[in-house]
Amino acid sequence: MIAKIQELLEEVEKLQASNLEEVEALRIKYLSKKGSLNALMADFRNVPAEMKKEVGMKLNDLKAKAQEKIAALKEAVDTQDCGTDELDLTRTAYPVSLGTRHPLTIVKNEIVDIFSRLGFTLAEGPEIEDDWHVYSSMNFADDHPARDMQDTFFVEARPDIVLRSHTSSVQARVMESQQPPIRVICPGRVYRNEAISARAHCFFHQVEGLYIDKNVSFTDLKQVLLLFAQEMFGKDTKIRLRPSYFPFTEPSAEMDISCNICGGKGCSFCKHTGWVEILGCGMVDPAVLEANGIDSSVYTGYAFGMGIERITNLKYQVKDLRMFSENDTRFLEEFKSAN
Numbered sequence: 562m563i564a565k566i567q568e569l570l571e572e573v574e575k576l577q578a579s580n581l582e583e584v585e586a587l588r589i590k591y592l593s594k595k596g597s598l599n600a601l602m603a604d605f606r607n608v609p610a611e612m613k614k615e616v617g618m619k620l621n622d623l624k625a626k627a628q629e630k631i632a633a634l635k636e637a638v639d640t641q642d643c644g645t646d647e648l649d650l651t652r653t654a655y656p657v658s659l660g661t662r663h664p665l666t667i668v669k670n671e672i673v674d675i676f677s678r679l680g681f682t683l684a685e686g687p688e689i690e691d692d693w694h695v696y697s698s699m700n701f702a703d704d705h706p707a708r709d710m711q712d713t714f715f716v717e718a719r720p721d722i723v724l725r726s727h728t729s730s731v732q733a734r735v736m737e738s739q740q741p742p743i744r745v746i747c748p749g750r751v752y753r754n755e756a757i758s759a760r761a762h763c764f765f766h767q768v769e770g771l772y773i774d775k776n777v778s779f780t781d782l783k784q785v786l787l788l789f790a791q792e793m794f795g796k797d798t799k800i801r802l803r804p805s806y807f808p809f810t811e812p813s814a815e816m817d818i819s820c821n822i823c824g825g826k827g828c829s830f831c832k833h834t835g836w837v838e839i840l841g842c843g844m845v846d847p848a849v850l851e852a853n854g855i856d857s858s859v860y861t862g863y864a865f866g867m868g869i870e871r872i873t874n875l876k877y878q879v880k881d882l883r884m885f886s887e888n889d890t891r892f893l894e895e896f897k898s899a900n
Contacts, residue, residue: 562601562608566619569597573627578634587634591627598624661897665766665885668873669748672768675792676746679785681770684745686731688752692721694730698737699809700848714752724752727866729809732771736853741860742774748869759881766869771845773855773862779812779844782863786816786842793872794821801836810843810864821875830878837875840867 573591578584591597601620608616662670673683686694696708707713707726714724731747748768755761772781783802790798798821802814817838820831827833842865847857870882877896879885884892 562604562612562616563619565601565604566616566623569601570623570626573623573630576630576634578638581635581638584631584635584638588631592624592631598627661893663885663893664873664877664879664896665869667896668876669766669768669869671793672789672867672869672872673746673748675789676770679788681744681746681772684731684735684747685749686725686728686734686747688725688750689716690723690725690730692723694733695723695725695727698733698849698852699729700846700852701808705808712753712755714754725749726753727751728767728769729864729866732769732864733853735771736773736850736855741855741862742772743862744772744774746770757883759883762870762882762886764886765882767866768869769864769866771862771864773845773850773860775860777844777861777863779863782842782844782865785863786840786865790816790818790839794818794875797824799825802842805841805843807841807843809846809849811846813841813843816840816842816865818875822878839871839875840865842866 576587578587589596593599598620601623605613605616605620677683692708695713696705701707713726716722728747728749728751731749732745735743735745735747746768747770749766750764751767752764755763757763772785783800787800790800797819799819801817803817805813805815807813815838817836819825820828820835820837822828822830823835825835827835831837842863845862845864850857850860850862870885873879873885874882
């Protein structure tokens with residue numbers, strides 16, 4: 562028995578390992594329930610009484626040395642690749658603070674959630690689009706100013722390919738792929754060739770909505786937008802609709818809400834009018850329905866669209882649109898409590 566212990570001790574002292582898998586294999590071989598040491602412990606009962614003390618001490622010594630050796634091998638493997646020559650000095654120091662959702666994402670999700678509860682489903686489409694889905698299918702005339710190079714980003718090699726200037730292109734794709742009833746909400750990034758300033762950017766984010774079915778009226782549109790405004794800005798929010806013009810809707814309107822800063826009394830934010838414009842809307846023009854394969858004599862519908870940056874400004878009073886895309890963590894950390 563003592564000879565076996567001595568032989569195993571010499572074997573343990575020569576153990577080597579180059580990775581954690583090999584260390585674990587050695588631990589199982591020597592220290593597990595079915596390992597070599599446990600086998601010796603099982604034979605201990607056969608040792609004569611006068612030798613039990615001596616053999617027991619050697620067994621304990623063997624176990625301790627085996628544990629120390631395997632622990633030393635594990636530590637060596639853990640630290641062998643941690644040389645200072647591979648230290649990344651540009652890496653953020655620990656602990657790394659947890660991030661938070663972007664304010665535009667917070668507001669977009671809130672808008673989508675409100676309309677989802679009103680029965681709208683989510684629809685998305687490509688940001689690089691063709692002229693048909695962005696303009697022609699939406700009843701834009703060939704000489705409409707929105708097609709001008711001052712407003713739209715065109716791909717020089719393919720003049721019919723553009724960066725979408727609104728998410729109405731998603732509505733067109735939905736209409737051409739399915740028949741009414743259609744009730745969708747279309748969020749996404751859009752691009753326009755504008756000078757970057759505190760009030761404008763060459764890209765921004767929109768959410769557009771479309772509802773097409775039999776007997777849809779302007780009353781339905783007004784009620785849905787009223788419910789949205791009260792869910793987003795508070796139950797005391799009032800709305801007003803002003804006549805406007807869009808190529809894809811007739812009649813069309815701009816929607817204002819009572820200023821959530823002054824409660825409609827008038828302040829510098831609402832230019833002392835008590836009202837703030839937030840979106841455009843209207844009944845879908847029959848020409849749009851027909852262009853997208855929907856019978857305008859049977860179906861009617863409404864559409865609306867809003868800028869997410871605009872809504873975010875109203876909720877959080879961010880005065881400079883450029884802050885949304887500068888990735889300044891000091892600005893983004895202000896929205897942790899909004900998550």
